[in-house]
Amino acid sequence: MITTLCAASLQIYKIILFMNAAIIAMKRRVIWIFILFLVLRLLFAFRLPIFNDEGTYMRWAMGFVRSPSHWWAWMLDGKQPLVAITFGIFTLLPFDPLILMRLSSILWSCVTFWAVFIIVRRLCIQNKITHCSLFIDYCLFFISVCPYLIVFDTLAIAESPVNACFTLTLLLTLLFVEKPTYLKGIAIGMAIALG
Numbered sequence: 001m002i003t004t005l006c007a008a009s010l011q012i013y014k015i016i017l018f019m020n021a022a023i024i025a026m027k028r029r030v031i032w033i034f035i036l037f038l039v040l041r042l043l044f045a046f047r048l049p050i051f052n053d054e055g056t057y058m059r060w061a062m063g064f065v066r067s068p069s070h071w072w073a074w075m076l077d078g079k080q081p082l083v084a085i086t087f088g089i090f091t092l093l094p095f096d097p098l099i100l101m102r103l104s105s106i107l108w109s110c111v112t113f114w115a116v117f118i119i120v121r122r123l124c125i126q127n128k129i130t131h132c133s134l135f136i137d138y139c140l141f142f143i144s145v146c147p148y149l150i151v152f153d154t155l156a157i158a159e160s161p162v163n164a165c166f167t168l169t170l171l172l173t174l175l176f177v178e179k180p181t182y183l184k185g186i187a188i189g190m191a192i193a194l195g
Contacts, residue, residue, distance in 0.1 A: 006108060008180055010017075015063075016039065023029070023156070029133070029137050030136070030137070031135065032142045033141055033144055034110075034113060034144075035139075036108065036141075036144050036145070037110075037113055037140075037143070037144040038110070040054055040107070040144065040145065041109060041150060041151050041153050041154050042106065043148060044154040045102040045106060045154050046064045048151075048154060048155065050098060051155050051156075051157065052157075053157045054098065054101065054155060054156045054157060057083060057084065057087055057101065057103060057156055057157060057158070058087070058097055058098065058156065060079070060083075060084040060087070060093050061084050061087035061088040061097075061193070062088070062091060062097070064084050064088035065083065065088040065089075065091055065092060069108065078156075079158060079160060080112065080158055080161065080165075080195055081162050081194060082161050082165065082194040083157075083158045083162075086104050086108070086161065087101045087156065089104075090103065090104040096163075098156060100157065101156030102154060102156045103155070105153060105154065105155065105156050105157070105160040105161070106153060106154065106160070108153075108160040108161045108163070108164040109149070109160045109163070109164070110165045110187035111164040111167070111168065112143070112153075112160070112163050113140065113143065113144075115154060115164070115167040115168055115170075115171050116139060116140065116143060116167060117136065117140060118171055119171050119174065120135065120136050120139045120140075121136055123172065123174075126135060132188045147173060149163075151157065161195060162195050164191070165191050165194055165195020166195060168191045168195075169188055169191040169192055169195070172184055172187050172188045172191060173188060176188060
């Protein structure tokens with residue numbers, strides 16, 4: 001009886017070690033995919049010429065910084081407030097405003113990347129998908145190399161912050177469905193309002 005108990009505990013220990021090794025390997029792959037994600041966007045951030053909508057957002061950002069009393073200016077065109085606020089804050093740094101606004105957009109795309117990672121991981125665990133780590137890697141690799149996302153995450157326009165707000169809204173909604181609280185409901189409303 002003691003030998004079978006020892007053998008069973010040894011098997012459990014081997015399974016735990018294997019699971020830990022699989023989790024560490026998955027984390028390493030996710031980090032490498034994230035590095036690929038960043039490199040692709042940073043390459044284009046410095047090489048793409050200015051896009052016409054970037055000039056409009058740059059004007060709103062500069063106007064917001066110079067005279068905060070005109071905070072409502074972007075609402076005349078029906079645009080999101082988060083875009084002008086973050087772009088305006090980034091233009092305060094002493095560097096080229098276009099590059100800074102593009103880096104802000106890339107930062108928002110990083111929020112999208114990690115929110116997608118959390119969403120896919122939670123859905124895999126809840127639905128007991130057999131090859132969860134491969135599915136997570138595939139989803140993250142897809143958003144890393146998708147040409148549409150690379151271009152629009154790199155440009156200093158509203159797509160990247162709106163994408164991040166939508167992904168955060170989806171994540172918060174999934175968390176709200178699991179265990180509803182007032183704070184999660186308020187956070188969902190704020191994510192929708194800002195994005």
